[in-house]
């Protein structure tokens with residue numbers, strides 16, 4: 001098939017030209033996979049994938065995550081599809097104060113998908129089915145570029161830190177009662193390393209985002225202030241790539257190495273229909289002490 005990789009930003013992100021994701025052959029898939037590890041964000045135009053095609057392509061990267069059952073879940077799509085639309089299953093645009101829209105508002109905070117899960121997502125693939133004429137862009141920030149630009153003394157201080165990530169925390173930033181108590185109980189806070197290295201090329205990234213609520217072993221406010229400073233640093237304009245959507249686009253990103261956020265649009269006037277598939281991570285970023293203890297005891 002043959003593809004061309006066209007860089008889109010000085011630090012990361014590339015367009016893949018010439019690949020048809022629905023029937024990509026094995027050597028071409030290998031080249032896409034390589035580009036993914038290298039560029040963190042891959043843009044594919046003119047794909048027009050169905051849900052089944054999107055699921056099949058995403059599976060080639062590894063097992064998929066299933067969506068967390070929430071008030072916003074569209075029950076008419078497969079469990080492997082996260083529906084990020086402002087259109088309800090009956091086809092009507094939702095009111096701005098609809099709880100489902102409030103829930104989606106969380107996507108407009110800088111985040112890494114599923115960092116609130118013990119095994120966080122490796123990659124996400126978002127495809128544009130309907131796009132508004134203005135607004136509704138998705139922005140990406142390179143956590144590798146952010147890491148590289150930190151002073152060495154600060155890098156050394158951060159290297160072994162562990163952050164606590166919590167879905168209830170990030171949703172509380174939107175509205176205090178967004179989660180049902182049983183949902184909150186299903187998603188207890190988890191630990192994530194603050195600094196992660198890519199297993200293929202060793203590139204380090206500072207791993208944080210809206211779900212990161214505190215730093216283990218630090219007073220809550222002090223940890224939160226450090227996370228705030230790092231987030232501000234990581235999302236400086238020079239580390240950010242903006243994707244303006246066209247219908248049929250697919251964008252795939254590496255949740256280990258970038259943050260992303262959606263931008264506002266006129267949700268009352270314009271439809272935006274986006275479907276996401278998510279590749280599960282390979283394991284927890286912090287070894288699970290219970291598992292390690294059990295192994296040591298054998």
Ligand code: OGA
Pocket residue numbers: 084107113124126136137138139260261262263274276
């Ligand atoms: C996502 C997400 C933002 C957007 O798909 O995980 O956060 O622009 N999307 O829709």
Ligand code: MN
Pocket residue numbers: 107111112113260
């Ligand atoms: Mn997201």
